[in-house]
Amino acid sequence: MTWGQINDETLAAAAELIGVPLRRNHMQWIETASRDAIRHFAWGIGDNNPMWLDPDYGPSSPAGTMVAPPCLLYAIDSTIVAPKLAGVQWIYAGTEWTWYDHIRMNDTFKVDVVFTKQEVKTGRRFGKWALQTGELDYINQHGQLIASAVGKCARTPRGDGSKPKKGEESQGHVPHRYELSELADIEEQILSEPRRGAEPLYWEDIVVGDTVPPVIKGPLTITDIIAWYSACQGALHYGGVHGDAVRY
Numbered sequence: 001m002t003w004g005q006i007n008d009e010t011l012a013a014a015a016e017l018i019g020v021p022l023r024r025n026h027m028q029w030i031e032t033a034s035r036d037a038i039r040h041f042a043w044g045i046g047d048n049n050p051m052w053l054d055p056d057y058g059p060s061s062p063a064g065t066m067v068a069p070p071c072l073l074y075a076i077d078s079t080i081v082a083p084k085l086a087g088v089q090w091i092y093a094g095t096e097w098t099w100y101d102h103i104r105m106n107d108t109f110k111v112d113v114v115f116t117k118q119e120v121k122t123g124r125r126f127g128k129w130a131l132q133t134g135e136l137d138y139i140n141q142h143g144q145l146i147a148s149a150v151g152k153c154a155r156t157p158r159g160d161g162s163k164p165k166k167g168e169e170s171q172g173h174v175p176h177r178y179e180l181s182e183l184a185d186i187e188e189q190i191l192s193e194p195r196r197g198a199e200p201l202y203w204e205d206i207v208v209g210d211t212v213p214p215v216i217k218g219p220l221t222i223t224d225i226i227a228w229y230s231a232c233q234g235a236l237h238y239g240g241v242h243g244d245a246v247r248y
Contacts, residue, residue, distance in 0.1 A: 096150040133152050
């Protein structure tokens, strides 16, 4: 099998796993939604919602207990389904989530994962690449399905294939420089975000034309990204030999 290449042979080997349940015993950054894990994740995404942080607040809420941010499930399993194609890089291409219930404090999970689709594509940058899709079910210790996810990964060749071709102009990204007044406005919007608290909003109470209050995040900084990785997955997918053991 050719290392680091996308060709008919390596694609066929990956396609043999379509429909096959995949092992995920190395994918957990956390295994239990403990109070500490929930708090660290909330800090990592910069969310001070007392539902995640105050164990005395949760019992008065509709959930009846302290709960976790829904995306804590990324720390249980990252939704990355990228089998075979050894040596070919994967690039996270998005996840579609469906949640069925709260993640309650001290919930533990098993994750059922099936590789469902592999699409071979071509593009200007890469002669051939693959989009791999997997479906994940997050099941708690009571056998209850808490969420389902459809995760996608782009498998693209490394090296020269990722560089602009001769004659192409690479348009470098110019980051926006925030003025102090802009940062102050963003901070004010974040701090003034209304909380529903113990008053749930039910779908039957919504009518056409209602507006949902905005949720303000940002600006995104390197510090924010490091905080996210610390809370969510650490070096799990990038840890040299450990990373290779997980992927292959």
